[in-house]
Structures are given as structure tokens and as C-alpha cells.
Amino acid sequence: MTETPHPGEVGSSGKPVTIADLARRIVAEVEPEQVDYLALVTASWERGAPPRGSRSWTGGTVGSGVQPWVLADLVYPLLAGTLAQVLGASAFARLQRRRWWRKRAVVPSAQITLTPEQVERARAACIAHGMTLGLSESEATMLADAVHGALRRTDDG
């Protein structure tokens, strides 16, 4: 069963924006050639089928043990971590849905509304989560600036 948050319930002010829009703006700004790939990633998250890792129950695979580092793959985990910190656990939970056998995952079509103060806090949170995801500080800062810019443009309308 899927729970979709209602518009206007997430933020206290400003215009609502979907997470997918936010991701598209970030990717278009930083890696514009990945926008078409992002559409596939978004569709995958929307279906509730986030990446699972390569470990197989069949034992019949021999993996490389490394993951590609492209922004389109990183943007949703990055936004998820950032929003969870900025919005708080209970508000963030409403952005997620889960099926009983799967982990919670954010829904790209979920709408969010952030206050200006939350937008400002999002930058620092984004740097922290980017580094948690394995980015270097400079890479994380660059992405944080892109996220921050996208959120501000949303607030600015």
C-alpha cells in the first residue's frame, strides 16, 4: 500500500515542489547530459524499486564490488538524507512509502515545501550526507550548492 503525502502538508510556507523536480534541476545544472538517465532513475524510484545492490541469492554471480559514481544515481539518496535532517523524522516519513517486504523509500512525486530557514539548513545537511555517501568534501560542497540553489529558486518561484 502506498501513502502519498498531500500537497501543502509538508512545509509551512512557500510553494510546494516535487522531489523529482528538485532532482531534475540539480542534475540539469551539474550534469546536464544525465537528464535522460535521471528519468529512468526517477521512474525506478517512483515504482518503489530503488537499487538493491548486486548480491544474489543464487550465488551465480561474480560482481565487481564497485558502484558507478554518477549524479543521477546519487541525487535521490542525497536528497532523501538531506530532507530527513531538515524536515525531521516524522515529516520525512510522510514523504516515504513502503511495502511490507521493502525498505522505506522516498517517492519522487512527493511534494515538499521548505521554509527559508530550512532551505539554509539544507546546504550544510547536504554536505554532510554527500560525504556520508562517499563523496569528497569538494564534490559534496558542489552538490550542496546545486541543491541549495535549486531550493532557493523554488522559494523564489
Add this chain to the structure above:
Amino acid sequence: MTAPVADGEPRLVRAAAPARPGWVHVLVWGALAVLGAGAGQALSTTFDLGDIAGAQACLVRNGISVDGTDPVALDQAAYRQCMEDNLRVQATAVLAGAVALPAAAWLLVLLGGLAERWRLRPGRITGIPAASQRLTERFAVLCDSQGLTRRDRPHLVLAPPGTGVTQAFTTGLPGTRPWVVIPLAYAYAEPIAFDAVAAHEVGHVRARDVLWASAVWWAGWLAVPALLLALVPLAAAPEVVWEFYGLSLLVSLVVAVVMFVLRAGLLRRRELAADRHALEVTADPNALARVVKPAKKRRTGVFAIHPAAADRLALDVDAPDREGGFVSTATAGVVAMTTYHATYLVLGSLLPFNGTAISSASVVAALLWASVVVPSWTRQAASDPSGWTGRLAGAVVGLVVGYCLQPPGLSTITAPGPERDLLPLPSLLLVLVPGLVVAAFAVALLTAGLVARLAAHPGHRRPGGLGAALAVTAVLAAAVGTLTGTATVHVATGGTASFRSFLVTNGYDQVWRHTAALLLVALALVVRRPGRPAAVVSGVTAVVGAVAAALSWQLRLDDQLSDARSAFLAYQTWWICALAGLVAAVAVVIVNGGALPELPSGVLCGLLVAASAGGAQYLIRRVRHGGDSNVFQETLQAPGWLLVLALVGTAPLTASLVVMVRRREPRHGAVRWAAGGVTALLALLLVAGGLSGVTTAESDFAQPDTRSQLAEQASPRPDPPVEAEKPLDQAAATAALADVPGVLPPGAKSVPNIPDDSSSVQTPATCDAALDRSIANEKALPRAAEVEQRFTFPLGGRPDGGSISVSITSYSTPPPGFSDIDAENQACADFRQLVSPEENRYYDFHITLRPALDFPLARRRSITGRGQLKGVATLFAFEHYTAIFGLNRVDVALDWFHLGTSPPQAFLDEVERLVTNAMNAIVAKL
């Protein structure tokens, strides 16, 4: 180093394929077969497929206890009759399990591959952007650069995000083109990242890593459920399961965990091999750094299938391959020895009296071990000539632990046939383990020398590899088979004489008799030219050995040489030849510098020296004394077998000696000639008896003479009775036997007499004629009384170990003497009875005349039959003592059976005492 750029893309370099760990396949399918065999036997037991209750009832009906305390070896026919169906069903179940579990694993491997393909079915791979076309083209370039065509060429699958694939991987179905699955995200990453990841996966494809990884995975998951499935009938009684199969369940659980740990450990090394392949293909030392992100974690857990990022980033392309070390060698040993147990159980059950069961099982296990370890060590030795300690230790630990380990569910021990119910496993292992440690060390050392030789002389690696595998198989199989038989005999009989005798005479086994010849041929495939120093040393030791052997025979030759003395002298000459070979082997290694690659030359020269000395002393004996003998036996079989024993037994000592005196440069001069002096010294020491404890002793062959002396120590000899003028009546004859039970051991009991025609021994025609004539003449004599009584009594630790028949025949006229017995002795002196033509199993019978000086008219003889029962030497004897006093003839006949070549002295003393005392007890009453 960076590859030149062509058409905007870095050029890919053709790299050597990573080594294929084919040995893992041998081990994993072998392990599955062993686990399946164990589950099969457990299933046979829990479902009672072989009607064990019926078999046990049959045993009881035949007087054979089912609690393992009765000497069932005495009644092989009854045991076989009762247990035949049960053993056949059990063997069938074991075989079925050994086939079914690998088949189940194979099916799961197939299903797993199909599941992966279903996950990545074309319907799910949709909406691929045009940018991915570049990856497809680049992958084709990569495959072309590595020469991958047709079925070797992997199929590329670009996995979009919806498939859940986040890492590149390789998958495959047996018999089809492998799939390399790469996340579509690589189309948006740096080109070098795709190159590195694709080359890494192609490395896995070229190494064929998927199949074994999948097989080990399923082997781990099947280990416990297979046994549990077999225990389903006991589900209602968990305490019974725990009591009888608790240890098996624990072992199978440990086996499963160990399989996952080993799989993970091996996969981590295969990942590094694939990384090495990627670095070579991309010719970019930074290629891995583009895809592997540094991580804080420095070490990985035992179940991690990928190495730590730091290890991957610090990878040295030229670093030696680390497979084939302690762990893999120890695993090979465990699997090989558990395979020995399973194979032996099947052969021993299907062919309960087949003397080759132990031999065949040993050969199978040794072949498995050699086929895994020789290729693995050869690759290792080529890339890393040092680091032998771990491999040698792995070989010793694996072989010994594997031998001591009971495969889960399998109920078998090393004793052959019905005796396995009698011999306690701890006692066997106590005797076996020290011998196994020494033998495993010797075999490991030989293997190390062979592969080091192959690595040092790579020109003829293929025939050399075959020769190395053959040599290792021959020595390991002979060592395991002989130690098993020796320990069984030793535990059953006790004493060092039986131990020594079996070791020495086991070289006559129909399989092991070829060991030296096979080893010689195999070593010749590895060592083409031993070198001039080796030739000088070999020549000197061969001449000295031949002279010493011939002199040891010639100088002690005597016209009155008994068979026993003759056999003893023959063995001493062969031992001298073998010692010459041992000295030559050690000396050749030393004069060549003492390095490991010289070991095969040493062993080859040692065998040649032993054979040369054996041949020379054979010729001398033949020319001087004539006679008919076996050239192969005297030249190569006997000295060669003894040399193999000496090389294995002294391996720790000789290896230490070589390590102490080795130097980089070959030695010249006196050292070469000193080998001759050492050979002469050892020969003198042997002849003087200084090495009797570890070679051969006259007492090993001198049973009749020993027993003649013992006759003097038996009960006081009564005066010969006054010769009767009148025959005895039936009552008087019966009374004359009345004191016989009193001289028998406590526990003796009277049993019915055996009819005259009950003998199962088939004799040659001339012997038959003599026996028939003797019986006819004896029956033709008129008689007044004839009484016979028969008793069984405890002997050699067995309740009914001996049987004695005493009789008095009182004739109406004086009996004619012993002309018929003398004729029998002449006609039946030596003959061979073929017991089983299919198995080439026979018994050799021999009549030994014994002095009978106690009475004026008497004869004594021992009729012995020697053969093999399931690979173990067996001996049964019939001691006959007859004397005539006037009109009366007294006969005492005692028969006994012994498992082994020579019973303990105490046993022989007891037999001697009983025969003499019984005769004396009767004579005293006449």
C-alpha cells in the same frame, strides 16, 4: 604507463587470461559427493532400507554377536551370507547419495543462472538511451582485443536503474555464453571507468569463476539440509538424532560455514586477479582508482567476497598469485581423505572380501589429491618459488585431519570388512596418526620437489606434470593403503613384529607391487637428465650396494638353510639394495646443492641404484645357485618397495640433514665417494642386526624353529607307554582322552566332530591322489576302537579362537607307520588354491615338517595357508601331531586363524604348549 589513444579511445592491450582455478571444481564436486555419500548412508540406516534387523537376527542365529565383540572374522562365510543384502543396499544408498547431491547442486546452479537471466529478461531492459550504444561498441572492442570469439565471447547486458543492478557482475549458465551485466550508469561515467569494470568482468569470464562460485555456494547451503532430510524418520525422537547423528550434524554445519568462508576468501583473491587483468588490459595504472573509492575500512570480514578498497588500490600487477597455499592444500587433503572413507565404504560393502578395497580407495583419494595439488602448486612455484612452509603444513594437516574426520552421516572406519566392527577407532588412530604425519610430510616434500623441478625447467611441463601427478599418486596411495592395513593388523594382533612384517610384505600386494616401477617411470618424465654428479654418486652406491647384498647372501649360505632363514637372508639383501638407494637419493640431492628441485633427481637415482643393486645380486645368486625366481620381483619390486618405505619413513630425518648441509654450489670430490662408504656401513650394520628393529628380523620368518625350541618348555614329557599287546576297547580309548579338557584354557567347550570330507581346501591332483590313498589305506585297517573328540577354546583374545581335535584309533594289527603321511607331505608340500578367480585371490599352502623327538614313532607338521582378506594378510594353520604306540595311534590336530602375516610370539607359544600338552595328556593315560 598509458596505452596510446586511437580514435579518441585508449587502446586496449591483450592480457593473459587469469589462471582458472580448476582445482576448486574437483574439490567442490568431490566434497558434494562425500556429503551425499554420508547422507545416503544415514538415509539407508534411518529408513532401514537394508533390513538390518533381519541381518542381525541372521548373525545371532550363526553365533555371531551383533555387539561387535565376537570374532566374526573366523566365520567369514556366515557373516557374508547374513550381511550381503544389507551391505549391498547400504553401498547402493551411499553411491546414490554421492551422485544425487552433486546432481542437486548442479540443478540449483542451472536454476540460479536461469533466475539471473529471468531477472534481466529483455522485457525489463527497456528505454535504454542512445548513449549506451557507445558502451556496446566499446565492449566489442574489448572482446576483440582479448581474442574472445564465439562461445567465449560474453554477452553484454546494460542494466537500467529499474533492474536494481548497482554493480557490474558476471553470470552464466553452463554451456552457454556468459553474461556481463553492467549498470547503464557507466554510460555517463568516465570512459576509463567502463573500460576498467568491463575488463574486470571479462577477467572473471576468462577465469570461468562463475560456475565454481555458484557450485560452492550451493554446496554450502546443501550440506546440512541433505543430512537433515536423511534423518526425517527420526524426527519424532530428537534425542536419538542427537545421540547417533549429533556429531555428524555439527560437522556438516561446520563444513557449511567453512565452505562459505573458503568461497569468500577465494573470491576475494579472484577479485584481485580480475583487477590485475583490468590493469593489464587498460594499461593504465590508475584505472582502478577511477572506479574503486577509498574507504576507511581497512580489513574485510571472513564472509566478504570483495577485498578491501585499500588492497585493490595498492594492487601490484606483478605480485605472485597466492592461491595454492595452506588453506587450499589443507582443503584438498580433507576432501581427498574423506573421499577415501566414502570410496572404501562402497567397495568394502559391495565386495566385502575383495582385497583391493583399501588399495582402490587409496588410489582414488591419492589421485584426487594429486590432481588438485600438483597443478595448483606448479602455478604457485612458477610465480613464487619460496613460501613452501604453508603448503607443506597444509598438506600434512589436511591429509591427517581428513583421515581422522568421519564424513557427516557416514559410519565407517579404516578397518576392512567385518573386522571394522571389532577394532576400536581410537586405537587405530593412535597408531595411524604418527605414521600419517610422517607419510604426509614425505608426500608433500616429494610433491614440492616435483613442482619446483617443473617450475625450474618449464620446457616439458605437460609430460612432466603428468609424471609428477603419477608419482605423487603412487606414493600417497601406497602410504595410505599400507598404513591403514598395518595399523589394522597391529591393533588386532599387537606387537611390533606384525607392524614391521606387514609394512615389508605389503609390497607383494597386487597393487603396491607396481609402486616402485610406476614411480620410476613417473620420475623419468619429470627428470630428464639428473646430471653428472648424480651419475657418479649413483654408480658408486649401486656398486657398493650390489657387492654388499651379494656378499651378505653368499657368506651366510649354508647347505642346511631353512626356508625361514632363506627368506630372512633374501629380505636382508633387498634391504641392503634399498639402503643403497636411500643413501644415493640423499647424496644426489646434497651434491647438487640441496635445493628442492633436486629432490626428484635424488629419488630417481635412488630407485635406479636400488634396482641396479637388486639386479646385480639377483644375477650373482642365479649364476651361482641356479633356481627359478622372478626377475621383476627381485630387481625392482622388492628393493624398490623397501626403498619407498625407507624414503617415506626417514623423510623428516633426511630433509633435516639436507637442510643442514646444503649450499648454493654443487659439491665435488669426497662427498660423492662418501656415499659408497655410508652404504657399506649401513649394510654392515644391517647384517650385524643393528637395524633389525626397523627393517627385518629373523624372528619374523622363524616361527617353526622357535616353536621347536618352545616344545622343550612345554609340560613334562611322560615316558612312552609300554607298547600294548592287545587293542583298546572303546571305553578304554575314551578314557584315554579324559584328561585333554584339563590342559585346555578355561572356557574350552566340546563341539561336534567335523566329517572327514568337510574340508574346503582344494588341492592339486597329485596331492589329492596322495590324500585319497592315505585315507583309503587307513580305513582299510581293521580296528577295535576309534574315538575322536573336538573342542573349541579361547585363543588370541577370541572366545573361540582355536579348535583342537584329539583322537585314538586302536588297530587289531600293528599300523604300518607313517609312509602315507610322508607321501602326503611330499605331494602337498606347496600349492596354491585360487579362492576367487575374478579377484585373483588365492591362498598359498605350505607344509612344514617339524621335529618330533619326544616319542620313537611320531610325526609333526604344520600346514599353513597364507593369503589376503580384503587387503589384509591372513594366515591360518593346522598343527598336526601324531604318534604310534603299539596298536594305538594318537592324533592331535589344532587349527587357528590369524589376521596378519605373523602372530605375536605369545600366541605361538600358547599353540605350541597346547599341542604338546594334549599329546602328553593322552599318552599318560595309555
